[in-house]
Amino acid sequence: xxxxxxxxxxxxxxxxxxxxxxxxxxxxxxxxxxxxxxxxxxxxxxxxxxxxxxxxxxxxxxxxxxxxxxxxxxxxxxxxxxxxxxxxxxxxxxxxxxxxxxxxxxxxxxxxxxxxxxxxxxxxxxxxxxxxxxxxxxxxxxxxxxxxxxxxxxxxxxxxxxxxxxxxxxxxxxxxxxxxxxxxxxxxxxxxxxxxxxxxxxxxxxxxxxxxxxxxxxxxxxxxxxxx
Amino acid sequence: xxxxxxxxxxxxxxxxxxxxxxxxxxxxxxxxxxxxxxxxxxxxxxxxxxxxxxxxxxxxxxxxxxxxxxxxxxxxxxxxxxxxxxxxxxxxxxxxxxxxxxxxxxxxxxxxxxxxxxxxxxxxxxxxxxxxxxxxxxxxxxxxxxxxxxxxxxxxxxxxxxxxxxxxxxxxxxxxxxxxxxxxxxxxxxxxxxxxxxxxxxxxxxxxxxxxxxxxxxxxxxxxxxxx
DNA sequence: CGGGTACTTGACAATGGTCAAGTGTGGTGG
DNA sequence: CCACCACACTTGACCATTGTCAAGTACCCG
Numbered sequence: 001x002x003x004x005x006x007x008x009x010x011x012x013x014x015x016x017x018x019x020x021x022x023x024x025x026x027x028x029x030x031x032x033x034x035x036x037x038x039x040x041x042x043x044x045x046x047x048x049x050x051x052x053x054x055x056x057x058x059x060x061x062x063x064x065x066x067x068x069x070x071x072x073x074x075x076x077x078x079x080x081x082x083x084x085x086x087x088x089x090x091x092x093x094x095x096x097x098x099x100x101x102x103x104x105x106x107x108x109x110x111x112x113x114x115x116x117x118x119x120x121x122x123x124x125x126x127x128x129x130x131x132x133x134x135x136x137x138x139x140x141x142x143x144x145x146x147x148x149x150x151x152x153x154x155x156x157x158x159x160x161x162x163x164x165x166x167x168x169x170x171x172x173x174x175x176x177x178x179x180x181x182x183x184x185x186x187x188x189x190x191x192x193x194x195x196x197x198x199x200x201x202x203x204x205x206x207x208x209x210x211x212x213x214x215x216x217x218x219x220x221x222x223x224x225x226x227x228x
Numbered sequence: 229x230x231x232x233x234x235x236x237x238x239x240x241x242x243x244x245x246x247x248x249x250x251x252x253x254x255x256x257x258x259x260x261x262x263x264x265x266x267x268x269x270x271x272x273x274x275x276x277x278x279x280x281x282x283x284x285x286x287x288x289x290x291x292x293x294x295x296x297x298x299x300x301x302x303x304x305x306x307x308x309x310x311x312x313x314x315x316x317x318x319x320x321x322x323x324x325x326x327x328x329x330x331x332x333x334x335x336x337x338x339x340x341x342x343x344x345x346x347x348x349x350x351x352x353x354x355x356x357x358x359x360x361x362x363x364x365x366x367x368x369x370x371x372x373x374x375x376x377x378x379x380x381x382x383x384x385x386x387x388x389x390x391x392x393x394x395x396x397x398x399x400x401x402x403x404x405x406x407x408x409x410x411x412x413x414x415x416x417x418x419x420x421x422x423x424x425x426x427x428x429x430x431x432x433x434x435x436x437x438x439x440x441x442x443x444x445x446x447x448x449x450x451x452x453x454x455x456x
Numbered sequence: 457c458g459g460g461t462a463c464t465t466g467a468c469a470a471t472g473g474t475c476a477a478g479t480g481t482g483g484t485g486g
Numbered sequence: 487c488c489a490c491c492a493c494a495c496t497t498g499a500c501c502a503t504t505g506t507c508a509a510g511t512a513c514c515c516g
Contacts, residue, residue: 063373064450087358092365122350129357130315136364137320143371144411145291183372
């Protein structure tokens with residue numbers, strides 16, 4: 001598929017003038033990375049931002065002693081690494097592929113020029129950043145105000161809603177990565193999955209999780225402290 | 229002071245065309261609120277966003293059982309509540325004055341129209357949102373990857389840098405609010421202040437805190453930059 | 457089939473939150 | 487000017503949640 005058409009499908013570039021889309025295709029850098037490749041590291045000088053074409057990219061931070069907190073996992077059509085474009089010059093977090101991924105890179109200079117020319121591009125970008133702010137707000141809410149079981153319940157409900165599979169979900173990331181996304185460690189996640197199973201809330205078979213009591217899971221995810 | 233001049237000083241409106249600044253003065257709603265007044269609550273429908281002219285506003289979330297997590301405290305010249313302007317229609321968090329404050333409110337409709345007309349306004353807004361993203365990223369890093377003493381140390385160092393008072397800082401918010409900003413509760417904060425005192429790191433006299441061992445505090449905070 | 461990674465399980469420790477009871481302290485009204 | 491009240495903060499005893507360390511098991515890929 002042509003680069004031009006791929007970009008036309010990305011929300012970030014919706015409603016752009018044809019001429020500007022063409023200009024973008026001229027400045028974009030197309031790259032394909034294997035699984036587990038580093039795209040940038042926290043603190044790195046930034047010279048542009050990225051969009052996922054295919055695959056999955058995690059954006060995360062590391063504590064001094066190595067614990068990882070995933071901020072977000074980006075899939076096809078989603079942009080990441082925009083913050084240094086507009087504030088400061090370095091990345092506040094790190095990015096790495098979770099699987100073989102195709103990535104578009106947009107150099108800062110050229111992109112900023114285009115931003116000033118096409119207001120819809122700027123407004124799209126504002127929408128993108130706002131969604132990320134909302135997202136991070138939720139993450140903070142979860143980390144600070146809820147316990148791990150609530151976060152897990154919320155994630156399961158979220159997955160089942162997203163994939164429209166009310167009674168069963170399939171994790172699209174490894175359990176260890178899920179732990180990091182939920183702000184905990186694999187051991188704790190494992191124990192909680194176990195506990196939920198023995199309480200008849202779920203049934204775990206590898207990455208497939210059956211939601212036996214969606215009702216209770218939904219209540220837990222609201223944050224109320226229940227039986228644990 | 230004239231509204232026009234006040235707005236001219238706000239980073240958000242820097243570099244705007246004179247004509248557009250004038251238009252803004254026509255749509256702005258000027259209001260003054262006493263201490264502890266609610267500006268909006270999480271989940272509320274949003275019809276615009278806000279800028280602090282004077283005073284202090286906290287943006288925060290509440291857990292179902294009442295624990296509060298402050299996301300950020302906004303001072304003069306800072307904008308808040310922009311997320312629903314561009315993504316979804318409701319506020320993800322709540323806002324309340326910490327002291328008597330003067331606030332400008334910008335209605336969504338008129339502001340969006342202006343955004344499409346003046347690219348520098350859009351770019352300023354991108355910068356504002358990006359800074360907030362960076363900030364929330366740090367908050368998440370702290371909540372998830374550091375313990376409370378580290379967060380406190382980082383906050384003290386941050387304050388002393390910000391106010392350029394290397395050996396002593398004056399808290400500009402109540403200790404209870406500081407606890408909520410650091411993702412903990414007053415009791416825990418109190419104990420940690422105590423511990424740091426007995427370790428000879430600091431000396432506490434009400435809201436005045438003497439930094440006796442800046443070196444160690446800096447090491448504890450690991451990385452330093454904190455942006456509350 | 458072998459080797460490494462991912463995951464699980466157990467015993468333990470510690471961080472931080474809960475509850476309850478003080479101790480200021482500032483502001484207001486008598 | 488002082489007494490009092492409300493509110494912010496402190497302190498102590500306790501314990502729940504979660505992380506650490508150390509093995510052990512399952513499972514996928516070559």
